[in-house]
Every structure is written in structure tokens, then in C-alpha cells.
Amino acid sequence: MHVGSISTSISHWERATIIPAGGTGTGHATNDGIKGGSSSALSEMLYAYDAGEDPPYLTCEAIKNKRFYELLCHNLELPAYMGLSENLTIKDLDEIVDRIQEQLECHKPPEVFVITSGTDAMEQVAKYVNDKLGDLIRAKGVKVILTGANRDLTKPDTDIWDNLEFAFESGFREDIISGVYVAFHNRLIPAELVAKEPFNGIEMNYISKKDPKYWSAVLKSNLSDINIIRKLWWKLGIRDKAARSVVTYSVNVIRENHKFIRGYVNSNSIRAVLFTLYHSSTANTIDDDNVSVAKLVRDFEDDGVLTFAVNENGEPVNLTPTAYETSVKLGKAGLRGLNMRRNVALAKLWMTAYGSNYEIVDRMKTNYVGEIDR
Missing domain, CATH: 3.40.50.1170 (L-asparaginase, N-terminal domain)
Structure with a gap:
């Protein structure tokens, strides 16, 4: 019309x-x-x-x-x-x-x-x-x-x-x-x-959610994560489950699962969380809200768990004062923004699975990807 x-x-x-x-x-x-x-x-x-x-x-x-x-x-x-x-x-x-x-x-x-x-x-x-x-x-x-x-x-x-x-x-x-x-x-x-x-x-x-395209997209994403991780394990020769100390968390798609990710990180000796931010890198940041991403980031950082962010469609993650108000709050909470695709960031994190937190930060700041395919 x-x-x-x-x-x-x-x-x-x-x-x-x-x-x-x-x-x-x-x-x-x-x-x-x-x-x-x-x-x-x-x-x-x-x-x-x-x-x-x-x-x-x-x-x-x-x-x-x-x-x-x-x-x-x-x-x-x-x-x-x-x-x-x-x-x-x-x-x-x-x-x-x-x-x-x-x-x-x-x-x-x-x-x-x-x-x-x-x-x-x-x-x-x-x-x-x-x-x-x-x-x-x-x-x-x-x-x-x-x-x-x-x-x-x-x-x-x-x-x-x-x-x-x-x-x-x-x-x-x-x-x-x-x-x-x-x-x-x-x-x-x-x-x-x-x-x-x-x-x-x-x-x-x-x-x-009744559209088959929705579930195929979710399945494709999940399989993509699994395949990337398996490929990394194979290339790096990682067999020890304790080395699998990095997790990814899609903020805006499953934001109601904050309680689950908190429990998983706390009970599995997770050392780094890679947040994937959807749509302009915005996310809920109200301090006293149960679904506040900023609060989640602060809690992880206070517990010594490093937090990073990429945008799943490859856009730069901007957490500077020129960004969205909520993006700025994420930066102030301790989230580290990265200008790279999700797979590259995940590869960098996994390559440092045996290293120290400082090594993870240093590696994430570089452009080095190693032998991992982009």
C-alpha cells in the first residue's frame, strides 16, 4: 500500500x-x-x-x-x-x-x-x-x-x-x-x-520462531562455533579439557541467559569471555538491572575473568566516548573492544589457552592470528 x-x-x-x-x-x-x-x-x-x-x-x-x-x-x-x-x-x-x-x-x-x-x-x-x-x-x-x-x-x-x-x-x-x-x-x-x-x-x-530460517540460522551459528573450536583444538594439539578456558557469549540474542553464563563461568574455571555484540555494539547497561551487560562485565572483571568484545558481523567495536552511551558504559565496566571478526578473536583467545591472562591481553591487541584460517 x-x-x-x-x-x-x-x-x-x-x-x-x-x-x-x-x-x-x-x-x-x-x-x-x-x-x-x-x-x-x-x-x-x-x-x-x-x-x-x-x-x-x-x-x-x-x-x-x-x-x-x-x-x-x-x-x-x-x-x-x-x-x-x-x-x-x-x-x-x-x-x-x-x-x-x-x-x-x-x-x-x-x-x-x-x-x-x-x-x-x-x-x-x-x-x-x-x-x-x-x-x-x-x-x-x-x-x-x-x-x-x-x-x-x-x-x-x-x-x-x-x-x-x-x-x-x-x-x-x-x-x-x-x-x-x-x-x-x-x-x-x-x-x-x-x-x-x-x-x-x-x-x-x-x-x-516458527520460521525454519530462524532455526537454521541458530543451528548454523552454533555449528560454526563448534567447528571453529574443534579446528583450533586440532591445530593446537589441545586435548586437555582444562585448557578450554575461553567461552563466547552472544549478548543480544540470548541476553536472558545471563544467569546461566554467570554460573557456567564460575563453575568451570573460565579465564576469558568473548562477548559478541549485536547491532551497533549496544547492550543493556542499567546498573541495577538483572539483564545488564555492564554489570555482568564488571562482575567478571572483579573475579579476574577477562572480557573482550567483537561484533558478529565484523563491524568495529567502539567503546570510546564517541560511541553509543551504552557502549561507553561497557568500556567503563572493563570490556575491551576489538576491531576484528569474531572467528579471528576467538582464535587468538584459544591460542593462549595455556598462557597467562596478561598473554591473552597482549595477544588480543596484536594482529597476529597464527596458523588459524580466517
């Missing part, structure tokens, strides 16, 4: 509500352009519209979406949350739930809720809303659809407009039953089945 065809159905849109909850799709940025802070391009656009001015950022390719944006303005709620999506806490999630519940209990609730969310936490928000309000949402015959963007709303090539259009289009389709969904890049996925698509490149995508 094109934007033009939507703009003729204003009565449809009056039965919908959009709730901003942070993320790239709302153009969340500080004055210096680094993600973080409390302002958003979406709010700037709304203020301009209310003042009778042309909304900013609707330039170049995005100008064609002006009419679509004007329709959105009539349905826009106050932001439920405008922080960094990878730092969502239970309190923040409850605020989003409360905003939805307030309207569900009205005499005539909206037929469709569209929530803009950051891609780091979108599937978690969807699952939380479904767990808390799923029965009420279905009883009311309502659809709650989460969407977002990989490219900032302020950019001419942003994907937020297409994703919003798809979300609203899906919300008003009669063949889609009531419930909570994620709508992203032309995929509509029920909340209870949604997952981040593993290892798909720089940009985030979502996939249903």
Missing part, C-alpha cells in the same frame, strides 16, 4: 493511536548528534505541526511522507518512554503498559495501537505487553503493533515511514486477529513468536 492510498481514509486513522516509546524511529538524539538524552525529532516535528509550521526533517526523499505524517499527528499520544531502548527497565515497561491500559478501559478504545520502539528491545516490549495485557487486548478486539527503524527519522533514507505504514495497514486488516505484534520490514510477527533474526548483517531484523 502506498502513502497516497492511506491518506484518503482519515476515518480509519481516527480509530488508531500511536505511542512513541523511544528508539531510532523517533529520531532520538542529543544536540551533539550522539544517541541519548531526552529530546526527539518526533517531538520536534509534533511541536512544529502544532505551531502551524512545516515539520523539520521532511526533506529530500522524506518530503513525500508529509501527508502521512500529518495524519499521524492527529493520533499521536504523549511519549510513554523516550530513553535508550536497550536500557529499558521494568518501570519503563510498566509505563508503556499503563498508557495502553488507560485507553483500553475507555468507553470506545482505539482499534489499533502502534508503538514505536527501539530495535534493541522491541521484541521484549512486545512480549511484556502481551504478558500483561494480552487477554484484555484480545477481549477488546484490539491490535497492538510495535515498529521502529534501523535508520534515524532525521535521515532522508529512514525506514520509519515504511514501517509505520505497514504497521497501520496491518492493524486495519480484517484477516488479522486481535493481539500484540511486531511489524518490521514487511513482516508481521505475533509477540509470543518474535525473535531477533540472528547474524543477518549490520541492520536489525525480526523473524518468527
Whole structure:
């Protein structure tokens, strides 16, 4: 469906509500352009519209979406949350739930809720809303659809407009039953089945756990890790299980497994953990949160376990003050960023399995890979 065809159905849109909850799709940025802070391009656009001015950022390719944006303005709620999506806490999630519940209990609730969310936490928000309000949402015959963007709303090539259009289009389709969904890049996925698509490149995508492609990707990744490790053992002549003292941990794909990795590291004499960071090297870093990666890093470092990070799609890992706010916190927690592919970093770690922690650090800082194939 094109934007033009939507703009003729204003009565449809009056039965919908959009709730901003942070993320790239709302153009969340500080004055210096680094993600973080409390302002958003979406709010700037709304203020301009209310003042009778042309909304900013609707330039170049995005100008064609002006009419679509004007329709959105009539349905826009106050932001439920405008922080960094990878730092969502239970309190923040409850605020989003409360905003939805307030309207569900009205005499005539909206037929469709569209929530803009950051891609780091979108599937978690969807699952939380479904767990808390799923029965009420279905009883009311309502659809709650989460969407977002990989490219900032302020950019001419942003994907937020297409994703919003798809979300609203899906919300008003009669063949889609009531419930909570994620709508992203032309995929509509029920909340209870949604997952981040593993290892798909720089940009985030979502996939249903019922999709065979999801499980084949997970299996391929697991087999890749196993084959790399076996190859390294063979090349290095490692037979002693005690030498297998390095583990890898994919942060954003299995972040709910922090408790397991803690126990495994503590009970298996692990000496180094190689974190693989997904999507721009961001990760949850709230200090008192049970799924905080920064807290996990600090705990490991305090126990003498070295922590390193690579990006599984080969992007540089930036933990300097010019990086994402959460990436900076990871660096301050002790995580060492590496600009190399995962397999190379893993090879370097395994080559020093018999060495000291200092040797591991020195080796990881060099470009030497030895006889291990890249």
C-alpha cells in the first residue's frame, strides 16, 4: 500500500493511536548528534505541526511522507518512554503498559495501537505487553503493533515511514486477529513468536520462531562455533579439557541467559569471555538491572575473568566516548573492544589457552592470528 492510498481514509486513522516509546524511529538524539538524552525529532516535528509550521526533517526523499505524517499527528499520544531502548527497565515497561491500559478501559478504545520502539528491545516490549495485557487486548478486539527503524527519522533514507505504514495497514486488516505484534520490514510477527533474526548483517531484523530460517540460522551459528573450536583444538594439539578456558557469549540474542553464563563461568574455571555484540555494539547497561551487560562485565572483571568484545558481523567495536552511551558504559565496566571478526578473536583467545591472562591481553591487541584460517 502506498502513502497516497492511506491518506484518503482519515476515518480509519481516527480509530488508531500511536505511542512513541523511544528508539531510532523517533529520531532520538542529543544536540551533539550522539544517541541519548531526552529530546526527539518526533517531538520536534509534533511541536512544529502544532505551531502551524512545516515539520523539520521532511526533506529530500522524506518530503513525500508529509501527508502521512500529518495524519499521524492527529493520533499521536504523549511519549510513554523516550530513553535508550536497550536500557529499558521494568518501570519503563510498566509505563508503556499503563498508557495502553488507560485507553483500553475507555468507553470506545482505539482499534489499533502502534508503538514505536527501539530495535534493541522491541521484541521484549512486545512480549511484556502481551504478558500483561494480552487477554484484555484480545477481549477488546484490539491490535497492538510495535515498529521502529534501523535508520534515524532525521535521515532522508529512514525506514520509519515504511514501517509505520505497514504497521497501520496491518492493524486495519480484517484477516488479522486481535493481539500484540511486531511489524518490521514487511513482516508481521505475533509477540509470543518474535525473535531477533540472528547474524543477518549490520541492520536489525525480526523473524518468527516458527520460521525454519530462524532455526537454521541458530543451528548454523552454533555449528560454526563448534567447528571453529574443534579446528583450533586440532591445530593446537589441545586435548586437555582444562585448557578450554575461553567461552563466547552472544549478548543480544540470548541476553536472558545471563544467569546461566554467570554460573557456567564460575563453575568451570573460565579465564576469558568473548562477548559478541549485536547491532551497533549496544547492550543493556542499567546498573541495577538483572539483564545488564555492564554489570555482568564488571562482575567478571572483579573475579579476574577477562572480557573482550567483537561484533558478529565484523563491524568495529567502539567503546570510546564517541560511541553509543551504552557502549561507553561497557568500556567503563572493563570490556575491551576489538576491531576484528569474531572467528579471528576467538582464535587468538584459544591460542593462549595455556598462557597467562596478561598473554591473552597482549595477544588480543596484536594482529597476529597464527596458523588459524580466517
